[in-house]
Amino acid sequence: MSLLQNSFLEVPLKNALVLYNNEVVPRLTKKNKMISISVSVALSLIYLISEKVLKPPKNLRHIPYISYFDSIKSVLRKESASDRSDRVFLPEIDKKNHSIFMEQERLGWIVHVSNPKDAKRIFLKIDKFPKIQTKDEHKETLNAKFTGGPNIVMLNGPEWKKHRMVANPAFHRSMPVKMFGKLTQDMINVIDSMGETVDISNLLHRWTLEAIGKAGFDFEFNAIKEQNNEWMIRYTKINQGLRDPKFIFFPLLDTTLRWLFPERVKVHNEMDIFLDMLDDVILKKKEAIKNGQQNKVLEENEKDLLTLMIESEESGSGLSNEELKSTLCIFFLAGHDTTAGALSFAVHYLAQNQDVQQKAREEAIRILGDDKCDILPTVEQTKEMIYINQVIKETLRMSGPATRVLPRISVEDTELSGVFIPKGTHLTVNIYGIQHSEKVWKDGSKFNPDRFADDGEASQVESMAWTPFGNGARQCIGMNFSLSEQRVMLAMLLRKYTWKTPENSIHKDGPKTFGLGILSPHKLDINFQKRY
Incomplete structure (x- = not known):
């Protein structure tokens, strides 16, 4: 089908969908419900196929590309981003020697940049490769409601700079290490109350949710001690909804055709309640600041992120309530799920x-001592954790939660690796591909923290070979916050326990993962043994 044919069909099919939903659906009986669903799905698929040409546009056909049907196959299989990368992307990079290649996504054809040198250009030349803006027709998707608003991640130009002036200093100033330690004590108490085998991934999601709630905007989810409380259940449903691949890949199902999925409608309602809570939190925080009240869970000299951002209004660069809410949602992304x-x-x-x-463990004991009690690390002590930091860095190389960066767009004709990239091309940096490529890392699939020793392999590879948080001016604002959380948690766990993988674990031969946007392990059962 040609581009002309595609354009010719697009309007009638879109109109047919609108007509069907507005005029036919209200007149259907329960008996005809299955027919209505079948017709809607058929119309939707025809529209999607006609809207998205199966081959790239002519000005991009000189770039190697992955079949559109392979992408569909990944969605149907519920294949995680790491599994798809291992199966499809790494062979393109290492075996076919394609450091630049394309695949088709919900926004159309996108070029994957899979080598450090080209990644450096995209990270550092933010004026030439700005972020792609959310399409109007996608703004009512669940993901757009959560992260698509006016925030530091999605904006470009002067608006982005304004947000950066407010959000970056807040994240750099707020480093509540003592609070991280106290929350880790709470989690240790929960572990001690359980049996030998613990679903640690579940506990860590609860722990990081509590940490970002308290450090971010002085809100207690009470997620560590009470797994089934109202807010924990609500946020878990939202989190699961944000990861559903069919709604990520087919945004039409999350907007025009949402009525076909009653459970999806319920998740949207939960999101609306969550966003209303943030509105209320912002209003109460402004009132508390006006009355001189402080965050009760932080040290005297510490302030939560929301307080720091609101106080920036005094410098004349403050954010509106809508901008504050959108930025808090980004804090969840940067400070909860990924960590x-x-x-x-x-x-x-x-x-x-x-x-x-x-x-x-020996390093943790050397720094914190081996007394038979929980020790809360200080900021200075976390800076001494050289080997633990190597473990963290190698983990982020092997299984960094972000497998690629949010899409960018080339605002002018350019070249990457000698390949012509026309103006208007969508691009992403394939972080997972770069960090696993055998052309970049020796034995890239092997876990080896010594790579990040002072004289290790990491000191010899290209500067953008390790970019789990991105790089340049648009590097993840939560990087230091997250690394600090990880040092505190791992050091305290290492002093308290030894642990191993159960014999019957699905992760015995490597982590089994899920997620397209943010990578996580499936239920991670671990056998813990107390040291004291």
């Missing part, structure tokens, strides 16, 4: 590599 996944993978790799676990 929980990273910590879960770290616990897994330490379980699988007992020698590494023992070496990391």
Whole structure:
């Protein structure tokens, strides 16, 4: 089908969908419900196929590309981003020697940049490769409601700079290490109340949710001690909804055709309640600041992220309530899901590599002592955790939660690796591909924290060979916050326990993962043994 044919069909099919939903659906009986669903799905698929040409546009056909049907196959299989990368992307990069290639996604054809040199250009030349903006027709998707608003991640130009002036200093100033330690004590108490085998991925998601709630905007989810409380259940449903691949890949199902999925409608309602809660939190926080009240869970000299951002209004660069809410949603992304996944993978790799676990434990004991009680690390002590930091970095190389960066667009004709990239091309940096490529890392599939020793392999590879948080001016604002959380948690776990992977674990031969946007391990059961 040609581009002309595609354009010719697009309007009638879109109109047919609108007509069907507005005029036919209200008149259907329960008896005809299955017919209505079949017709809607058929119309939707015809529209999607006609809207998205199966081959790239002519000005991109000189770039190697992956079949559109392979992408569909991944969605139907519920294949995780890491599994798809291992099956499809790494062979393109290492065996076919394609450092630039394309696949078709919900926004159309997108070029994957899979080598450090080209990644560096995209990370550093933010004026030439700005973020792609959410399409109007996608703004009512669940993901757009959560992260698509006016925030530091999605904006470009002067608006982005304004947000950066507010959000970046807030994240750099707020480093509540003592609070991280107290929350880790709470989690340790929960572990001690359970049996030998613990679903650590579940506990770490609860722990990081509590951490970002308290450090972010002075809100207690009470997620660690009460797994089934109202807010924990609500946020878990939202989190699962944000990861559903069919709605990510087919946004039409999350907007025009949402009525076909009653459970999806319920998740949207939960999201609306969650966003209303953030509105209320912002109003109460402004009132508390006005009355001189402080965050009760932080140290006297510490302030939560929301307080710091609101106080920036005094400098004339404050954010509106809508901008504050959107930025808080980004804090959840930067300070909760990603950190929980990273910590879960770290616990897994330490379980699988007992020698590494023992070496990391010896460092924790050397810094914090071996008294038979929980010790809360200080900021200064976390800076001494050289080997634990190597473990964290290697974990993020192997199983970084973000497998690629959010899409960018080339605002002018350019070249990457000698390949012509026309103006208007969508691009992403394939982080997973770069960090696993045998052309970049020796034995890239092997877990080896020594890569990040002072004279290790990481000091010799290209500067953008390790980019789990991105790089340049648009590097993840939560990087230091997340790394600090990880050091505190791992050091305290190492002093308290030894652990290993159960014999019947699905992760015995490597982590089994899920997720397209953010990578996480499936239920990660670990056998813990107390040291004191």
